[in-house]
Amino acid sequence: MINSELFKEVSPLSSKDCFILIERQKSNFNFPIHIHPECELNYIENARGAQRIVGDSIEEIDEEELVLITNPRLEHAWMDHHNKPQSIHEITIQFHPDLLEENFLNKNQMISIRQLFRSAEKGVVFSREAITKVRPLLKTLTCENDSFYSLIKLLIILHELSVDKGMRELSSRLFVNTPEQKGNNNHKLNKIVEYVNQHYAETIRLSEVAEMVNMSEASFCRFIKQHTSKSFIDFLTDFRLGAAARALIDSSESIAEIGYNCGFNNLSNFNRIFKKKKGTTPTEFRDNYRKNKTII
Template sequence: MDNLEYQRYHEAKNHTSAEFPYNTYLCSIPRDFTEVPLHWHDEMELVVIHKGRGRVSVNFQTETVFAGDIVMILPGQLHSISGLDTYAMEYENILFLPSMLISGAPDLCAENYILPLTKAELSADTFLTPARSYYPEISSCIREIDHLCSARPTGYQLAVKGWLFQFLFHLVCHQKEQTSFTRSQTKHLEKMKRILSYIEAHFSEPISVEKVAELTYYSKSHFMKFFKTYTGKGFTEYLNDYRLARAAEMLRATDLSLLEIAARSGFENLSYFNRMFKRKYGISPGKYRDIKSS
């Protein structure tokens, strides 16, 4: 697994195939990447923790997760994954488009349950731990799906859909009391998406705190507090981390010179780029390229 999977805040790439929009893959922190930054996408995502512990944030709710926990992330929800102290964490990412469970005809299941659930109009638990009364049922669904996707018997796609229906059935049966986002929380989410989209589009250009603060209609000082509250990092640190991740991507995928990569990732000074890169990855950009290309 490569952290290229997570270099886009709003992941526009297709994780799944058009014919069968379901995909699963294994990830490890910190072996594969140090963190998965805030992002969102159109698929529903399940994060299944296999070993260790870490931190997962979904729409600004952050929890420590342990082996056995399952995190359900709805389409469009901002989420991130990170390590915790010195612990490693191995987990499975499951991504699928809810549309794979919806027929083209008028569909009672879609209209009454699937669409309201994916739009958070039905309130289901996000962090599914063994303490939940229905945990054995939902974890069994995931085990069955994993087995099917590994063995791939003829027609396994039919059974995968069946188990996904079972999984959603248990969520709907045990939906909790509706706790809708406040108007203020919804605005904060939209502001954060606006910021992250701007960073993605303009990271190679000079970006000032004042310019990004304008996107939120906050003063500079208010914006700085807002950003650190919801990301855990100052804006400059966060921007540098994003630029360095994009630089690492270019080092792996292109033959561009270090000077060109530094410029394209938003660093005007090569020595500063080298210093920041080594601080983040522990090695120089040149050595990083050598290791990744060998």
């Protein structure tokens, strides 16, 4: 559920435009954690040490990075953090969610872009190789005068990014509300997710979940690995961490209470796993997130 106090950005993108490109040269980051209905592709150069916040993912960025977000409810921001004031180059492309309608995305030639948009509902960061490949196109897009060719270049960029084998999803599943997927396999996955969502505070045994979807344990493990790229234990842990991150931001419960309510058996275990997976302690995560949230 979206916190109603979260800053909602109003984009200059009009209903008659396919997309808008904003290029900035700046010395620091000063925009709060925010949400907006537009999809956003954000390229940042010369900002090593800055901090990226996407959902419950908080990471320090390198010299340059490229991130795509296609979820209107996914909170995000970039902060100065350890970045020293310098000439930061930022190219932001925002486009309407219906720029590429479902019927078009379902064509064979668009499969990889459709999958990219689905992954980007949790935010995705692209590999250095992919950035190197699309950087020239991004920079020529800033000075393209023909709007039609601008759109073609954007589609080429999205295609090149969609085949990036090194892209990585950022936010955890529970932190964002993504639409349910269709199909028999996805029906099983949705059933598993629904069960975990209802019982993550309890002890969940692999054998019980496998039986619920009429699969052997071995088949179930292969199914989870194929559809989430994780083992069931890692999937469950990440799910619990997503619930914990959401509670750390939206509730006033103690760290110990949140850990226990999210299925971690003791405080030290919760702190250790959270630090390992998120790169920060639960206390630091809560303080950092609240510090950067703007109330309006």
